[in-house]
Amino acid sequence: MKLVIFLTLFALSQVLGESDLNNRTFPDGFKFGAATASYQIEGAWNLDGKGVQLWDWYTHTYPDRIDEQDTGDVACDSYHKWREDIELLKALGVNHYRLSISWSRLLPNGTVNNINPKGIEYYKNIFKTLRENNIEPLVTLYHWDLPITLHEIGGWTNPLIAEYFAEYARVCFREFGEYVKTWITINEPQSTCWGGYAAGAKAPGYSLDWEGLYLCAYVHVLAHAKAYHVYDEEFRSSQNGRISIVIDSPWAEPASNSSVDIAAAQQEREFVLGIYANPIFRGNWPQIVIDNIATRSKLEGFARSRLPQFTQEEIDFINGTADFFGLNTYGTGLITLQNKVDEDIGTPSYSLDKGTSSTVDPSWPSDVPWVHQVPWGFRKLLKYVYEQYGHPEIIVTENGWADKSGTLNDVDRISYVSQYLSALLDAYYEDGVNVAGYTVWSLLDNFEWTNGYTQKLGIVQVDFNSDNRTRTPKDSYHWYQKVIQTKCLVENCV
Numbered sequence: 001m002k003l004v005i006f007l008t009l010f011a012l013s014q015v016l017g018e019s020d021l022n023n024r025t026f027p028d029g030f031k032f033g034a035a036t037a038s039y040q041i042e043g044a045w046n047l048d049g050k051g052v053q054l055w056d057w058y059t060h061t062y063p064d065r066i067d068e069q070d071t072g073d074v075a076c077d078s079y080h081k082w083r084e085d086i087e088l089l090k091a092l093g094v095n096h097y098r099l100s101i102s103w104s105r106l107l108p109n110g111t112v113n114n115i116n117p118k119g120i121e122y123y124k125n126i127f128k129t130l131r132e133n134n135i136e137p138l139v140t141l142y143h144w145d146l147p148i149t150l151h152e153i154g155g156w157t158n159p160l161i162a163e164y165f166a167e168y169a170r171v172c173f174r175e176f177g178e179y180v181k182t183w184i185t186i187n188e189p190q191s192t193c194w195g196g197y198a199a200g201a202k203a204p205g206y207s208l209d210w211e212g213l214y215l216c217a218y219v220h221v222l223a224h225a226k227a228y229h230v231y232d233e234e235f236r237s238s239q240n241g242r243i244s245i246v247i248d249s250p251w252a253e254p255a256s257n258s259s260v261d262i263a264a265a266q267q268e269r270e271f272v273l274g275i276y277a278n279p280i281f282r283g284n285w286p287q288i289v290i291d292n293i294a295t296r297s298k299l300e301g302f303a304r305s306r307l308p309q310f311t312q313e314e315i316d317f318i319n320g321t322a323d324f325f326g327l328n329t330y331g332t333g334l335i336t337l338q339n340k341v342d343e344d345i346g347t348p349s350y351s352l353d354k355g356t357s358s359t360v361d362p363s364w365p366s367d368v369p370w371v372h373q374v375p376w377g378f379r380k381l382l383k384y385v386y387e388q389y390g391h392p393e394i395i396v397t398e399n400g401w402a403d404k405s406g407t408l409n410d411v412d413r414i415s416y417v418s419q420y421l422s423a424l425l426d427a428y429y430e431d432g433v434n435v436a437g438y439t440v441w442s443l444l445d446n447f448e449w450t451n452g453y454t455q456k457l458g459i460v461q462v463d464f465n466s467d468n469r470t471r472t473p474k475d476s477y478h479w480y481q482k483v484i485q486t487k488c489l490v491e492n493c494v
């Protein structure tokens with residue numbers, strides 16, 4: 001068996017042209033990891049006291065909105081098979097495992113007056129076992145599974161959700177803080193606010209455009225900051241952990257060298273990444289976001305800017321609430337100017353406020369519409385985030401390749417991840433970016449939201465047709481294992 005794996009890896013290294021890869025050793029202390037999220041892997045949607053959450057409701061109410069009408073009711077069945085998942089992580093050799101807590105498994109109604117002991121027990125067992133195996137948990141408090149009771153009062157458009165979130169976070173810090181030293185408040189606000197509240201492409205499926213997006217962004221950063229302060233003030237000194245948020249963004253590359261496209265790309269970055277990162281790492285919304293929306297709102301006849309304003313107190317409360325920068329990224333876009341700030345007045349919209357449009361180069365390798373292999377874009381993004389947001393330590397909390405086949409012989413995934421890790425080394429050694437960790441998405445093939453099980457991102461295959469949800473490591477798993485062991489992407493590093 002070992003010989004077969006060795007020969008496969010050798011053959012792969014020839015196919016992939018290792019000579020393109022950075023041949024420096026990963027820095028001392030660099031952390032390798034793998035990630036999952038509660039709804040995507042756990043299953044057991046209604047077992048042991050768990051409450052209903054947004055995606056249970058969404059998949060059950062609108063089956064046609066999910067590819068092949070699938071749900072996460074069983075998913076990878078990690079509620080029962082978590083020990084096997086940890087064994088896979090152990091054999092892989094990762095330093096950390098990024099996973100999320102299901103809010104409604106812990107607090108079935110979303111509120112702290114009813115804590116589910118079975119939920120506490122489930123996560124405690126996982127954290128204890130990870131500790132026994134010397135794997136650090138990176139724990140996300142919110143990975144899109146909002147308790148349905150809180151969705152019913154407006155979800156991420158209701159500023160009170162921020163209070164509920166902080167209260168839930170307090171329970172997690174209290175119960176699990178002994179084991180968890182790296183906390184992530186919220187996963188990918190951009191995906192939720194754009195997908196869930198503006199474009200209607202993800203749960204809860206609201207097409208509220210700018211109204212949904214700006215309100216959702218406002219409530220997200222407020223909720224994040226409240227949870228940060230709970231940790232900072234009540235737990236940090238006794239638990240000695242760290243806390244931040246995970247922000248997602250592709251790299252925005254100007255489509256041409258023209259000054260117009262260069263400015264447009266920066267505008268895109270501010271409206272996609274900056275809208276979440278700026279309040280937390282610099283204070284307040286990005287200036288161009290404030291200015292564009294104010295200008296257009298006035299021309300459209302609104303009494304005030306359509307962008308919710310932070311009070312000075314809120315700006316100060318939110319600014320600086322991150323101990324590192326958690327970054328999720330999968331692709332790159334080529335950006336051009338779509339409209340000037342005073343053009344196309346009449347239809348208030350996020351897209352017109354942003355004023356840009358994005359395309360991809362058809363030659364970029366890709367198997368699904370939203371992932372493209374553009375490693376140089378990743379390098380530029382790392383450098384940009386580092387310089388724009390005050391030189392934070394960056395942890396890549398998600399990156400990976402999606403394919404439709406789910407093949408075990410996943411050369412394309414190995415190609416993508418090796419190129420991205422190589423670009424990461426370039427950013428570290430050539431550009432001086434303090435990038436301290438990398439987390440592949442995902443450990444397991446899992447429920448890929450509205451794409452159901454039709455898009456696979458795991459380095460371990462899961463057989464969704466077997467009751468056992470049999471796990472089989474793919475070639476990328478063995479390849480990643482070797483990289484972690486050798487701390488090197490090529491045969492011999494310098």
Ligand code: NOJ
Nearest residue numbers: 037187188398441448457
């Ligand atoms: C974004 C999300 O955090 C994760 O849940 C999702 O599966 C991956 N990236 C891939 O889309």
